[in-house]
Amino acid sequence: MDSLVSAAMSTGTIKDAVIDADSLIILKFMVMSVTHLLIGTVQGVIQTFPEFALWIRATGPAGHMIDPLAHAHINLVGGVTMAIMGLFYYVLPKIIKRPIYSRTLSNTSFWFSTIGVLGFFGSLVFLGIIEGNMILDGMTYLQALDAVGPIHHIAIISTAILMGLGYWIFISNIFLTVFKRRGGD
Numbered sequence: 001m002d003s004l005v006s007a008a009m010s011t012g013t014i015k016d017a018v019i020d021a022d023s024l025i026i027l028k029f030m031v032m033s034v035t036h037l038l039i040g041t042v043q044g045v046i047q048t049f050p051e052f053a054l055w056i057r058a059t060g061p062a063g064h065m066i067d068p069l070a071h072a073h074i075n076l077v078g079g080v081t082m083a084i085m086g087l088f089y090y091v092l093p094k095i096i097k098r099p100i101y102s103r104t105l106s107n108t109s110f111w112f113s114t115i116g117v118l119g120f121f122g123s124l125v126f127l128g129i130i131e132g133n134m135i136l137d138g139m140t141y142l143q144a145l146d147a148v149g150p151i152h153h154i155a156i157i158s159t160a161i162l163m164g165l166g167y168w169i170f171i172s173n174i175f176l177t178v179f180k181r182r183g184g185d
């Protein structure tokens, strides 16, 4: 292994692997996309186990937050659309022969989308489990919501807003790239 690394270093392949700032952003989207897909597919497998599937059905609206809501968004927003964002950032400069308008906007949309979707997923799963257990203890969903308090809406709405901002910043950056030059008109 060591000899492979030193051979690679002497031939320059490791040094060549140092990537530019634009490619680094794309790599971040790709790594985060597959991380979200890993979380979503592991959850998908877990929720096929009969005891979990029954728990989700039995808890009604609370279970609905875990499957399909948390599952759909970690896979579709975190996995699929973040992969598409990375691909757009790779392909668009090749098509229009100039760089993406703003690296700052790319990075901001990356962090808003990542924190937003992980927070949305985490809140839905966490609140779903707490409220689901309250429902199984005999409460109605509304009583469970009352018992949890405003944190339910604060967590879900704030992370949803972050996801939305992540999307809109990405969309703006794509429009700006198509219709304006980086640092120019």
Ligand code: HEM
Pocket (backbone or CB within 6 Å): 037, 040, 041, 042, 043, 044, 045, 046, 047, 048, 067, 068, 071, 072, 075, 076, 079, 080
């Ligand atoms: C190992 C991979 C996966 C497994 C085992 C899995 C499993 C499941 C299960 C058990 C359900 C619930 C079905 C029901 O309630 O009737 C579900 C729903 C769903 N899954 Fe997955 N899933 C996987 C990956 C994915 C991926 C990669 C995506 C998206 C890219 C996805 C998107 C969805 C959506 C959108 C729903 C909700 C469908 C509806 O509205 O009822 N899943 N999945």
Ligand code: HEM
Pocket (backbone or CB within 6 Å): 068, 069, 072, 073, 076, 077, 080, 081, 160, 161, 163, 164, 165, 167
């Ligand atoms: C800012 C971004 C987003 C927010 C805040 C958001 C929020 C929501 C909400 C509140 C629901 C309805 C939940 C319910 O009452 O059952 C929903 C459903 C759904 N969303 Fe999103 N969403 C967003 C983006 C997306 C995107 C981009 C996709 C797909 C690429 C998507 C896929 C879905 C699916 C498949 C459902 C239906 C799940 C089901 O009930 O089977 N969402 N979303």
